[in-house]
Amino acid sequence: MLDAHLADRFAARAERSNDAFAPLAPPAAPAIAPALPHLYARVAKHITPAEWPLIAREVEAIETLKRERNAVVLGHNYQAPEIFNTVADIVGDSLALAREAVTVDADVIVMAGVHFMAETAKLLNPSKTVLMPDMGAGCSLADSITAADIRLLKQRYPGVPVVTYVNTSAEVKAESDYCCTSGNAVKVVRAVAKEWGVTRILMLPDEFLAQNVQKQVPELELIAWKGHCEVHERFTPQDIRDLRENHPGVVVLAHPECPPEVVAEADYAGSTAGMADYVRDEKPARVVLITECSMADNVAVNHPDIEFVRPCNLCPHMRRITLPNIRRALETMTTQVEIDPATAGRARLAVERMLAIR
Secondary structure (H helix, E strand, O other): OOOHHHHHHHHHHHHHHOOOOOOOOOOOOOOOOOOOHHHHHHHOOOOOOOOHHHHHHHHHHHHHHHHHHOEEEEEEOOOOHHHHOOOOOEEEOHHHHHHHHHHOOOOEEEEEOOHHHHHHHHHHOOOOEEEOOOOOOOOOOHHHOOHHHHHHHHHHOOOOOEEEEOOOOHHHHHOOOEEEOOOOHHHHHHHHHHHHOOOEEEEEOEHHHHHHHHOOOOOOEEEOOOEOOOOHHHOOHHHHHHHHHHOOOOEEEEOOOOOHHHHHHOOEEOOHHHHHHHHHHHOOOEEEEEOEOHHHHHHHOOOOOOEEEOOOEOOOOHHHOOHHHHHHHHHHOOOEOOOOHHHHHHHHHHHHHHHHOO
C-alpha cells in the first residue's frame, strides 16, 4: 500500500506523462565532494572514491596530532602515494632527507621510510624525538654488512678510507670515515681521494653502486662489498629491452643500485632525486623509472602530461609504513629511535663529513 506522499507523487507523474504506468524515477543522488579535495586530487589515480573517506579520516587525525606534537613527517620517494602525497611534510631521496633533517623546525620527527633513515635523522637531531612507525621496516642492503665486517676490512686494507652508503646502520656508519648517497657518491669519493691523498677507497656495501661509480672515476680503485638492494637487483637487461619493444620511444631512467649491465641499457642513471629532476627538465613523452615502483606514482602527480610506464618492483619494507601506524606513533609517541651515544658521535661525524661536501 502506497503512503499518501508517494501516491501523490505517482499521480502527478502519471498526469504529466498521460501514462498511468510510467515508472517513477528515483531521486538523483546529490554529488558528494570528497573530504580534503586538494589531497584527493593528488591520489585519485591510486585511491578509489570508496576508499578515500577512511584514508581522509587517518590523514585528518595525523594532521591534528602533528599540530599538537609539533611534529613533521619525512617521506622517502619510495613511500606509498597515500602517504607521500598527503601527510609527508618533507619528501625526497636519502640525501635530501638527511639535509632537511638538520634544519627541520619541530620537536618530533616521524620517519615514513626505513629504519636506517630514522637513525640518520636521529644522528643529525640528537635532541629531537624521532619516531619509527614500524621498527620492522628494515633494508636488505643495510642488513648485508655489520660493524664487525668493517673492522675486518680495515685490518685487511690498512690506511684505505671507508666510504659507506647511508643505507647502513648507525654502527656501520660509526666505523666509516665518510657516508655517501647514490646522488653524491661520485663527488664524495673524489673528495675523499683528494683529501686523503689516495687512489684506493673502500666503498660499501652496495656492490652495484660501487661498480657504477667506478666507471665514472677510472682514476680510482673502489673496493666493493657484495651487498645488494632486493628491489634493484631483480632488474635485468632483458627487462629494459622488453620495455623498449613494448613501449616504443620510452626513455629509460635507472637507479645506480641496479646491476651495471642494466644501467648500460638505460638512457640515464641517477638517484631518485636525479630521476625526478630529469623528468621535470627533459619532459619525455613516455618514461620508465627502473627503481621501486611507487617512485613513478609520486613523480607522475606533478607531470600529468607524461606517460609513465610502470614495471613494479615494490620494497616490502617501505610497505610496512602505513597511515594507521603513523597515526599510532604520534598518539603513543612510539617507537622512539635511540642510538648509543658513543656510537652516535662517530656515526654523526661520517654523515656530517658527507653533508659538508657540496
